Amino acid sequence: MNRIKDLRLEKGVSQNKLAKALGLTQQAISAYENGLREPDLETLNKIANFFNVSVDYLLGRTDIRNTDIFAKAGLIEFDKSKTVPIPIIGSVRAGTNGILAYEEILGVENVEQDIIKDEAKYFFLRVKGDSMYPEIQEGDLVLVRQQSDVESGEIAVVIVNGDEGIVKKVVKKDNAIVLYSINPAYDPIIITNPDELIIVGKVKRVVRVY
16 A cells, blocks of 8 residues: 555655544554555545545556546546446455455446445455356456345355355255355355354346456
């Protein structure tokens, strides 16, 4: 996160002053700047707003500091009202107190506002492995609507025994939940103890990155 330091120095703000403005500690700012910790999405947005830059700029995904500036100047077409930036994460796990822990925030992907017009939380998860091949391939992004349950037969992101979140088809049977892969090389996962399974959310869309 060297760009945080660069922006802070450019603005002539000390770590302590930046920390107070963001409701953080000076130690947290130092850790971000030295690559010892990664800020979560909420903190990234706070930092971006403070310096009037985009989250993509902070993450090094673009050298354009703020797309809105170019839009106002008429240099690009950008209707912020029609799309919403959704975070892309590398993995999701079960955190403390039942709160999900999102790891490896990779950037954002814009999604049409009509797709996410409800009050639920959404995120993109980058798929690992080939268990859902060919419909969902390794490296694809799946748009996930965060919810604690899904209908039988729906595709969802689930956590089994506290491991990293995976994408599976959830089928509910009398005394068990069966997690199916689309790839026939993978056996179904049968869950008989509800405590072993956390349903993170429903997969709403698959985005293939070429």
